[in-house]
Amino acid sequence: MRRLILLPICLLLLIADDSKKLPDGPGRKTTERLCGACHGFGNFIKRRETRDGWNAIIEDMIRRGAMGQDEEWAEVSDYLYAQFPK
Numbered sequence: 001m002r003r004l005i006l007l008p009i010c011l012l013l014l015i016a017d018d019s020k021k022l023p024d025g026p027g028r029k030t031t032e033r034l035c036g037a038c039h040g041f042g043n044f045i046k047r048r049e050t051r052d053g054w055n056a057i058i059e060d061m062i063r064r065g066a067m068g069q070d071e072e073w074a075e076v077s078d079y080l081y082a083q084f085p086k
């Protein structure tokens with residue numbers, strides 16, 4: 001019986017762990033969708049870049065196969081620079 005109670009609690013803790021989410025802000029949803037397709041956000045969430053630096057990373061990811069529309073990449077670029085500026 002105790003196990004039946006523990007299971008939902010564990011699931012709740014998993015859901016509540018938002019370390020895999022990006023900070024709130026305009027463009028967050030687009031960034032999560034476009035940048036979360038291949039890897040987690042851990043490799044760039046601690047990173048600080050200039051506007052050019054982020055744009056270079058975005059271009060690098062597009063070369064690796066990231067898919068998005070021009071206006072979506074503009075949103076991602078704005079978001080990344082607003083949240084993680086150098």
Ligand code: HEC
Nearest residue numbers: 034035036037038039043044057058061064065066067076
């Ligand atoms: C098509 C798949 C794909 C998408 C989409 C993608 N990446 Fe990547 N990314 C990779 C691969 C492959 C690597 C290299 C292996 C690794 O570090 O996991 C990488 C590595 C990185 C690195 C580390 C690179 C380094 O030189 O240290 C950063 C930062 C990064 N990605 C950021 C982003 C951002 C920001 C986005 C959204 C604009 C994004 N990625 C979208 C595939 C992708």
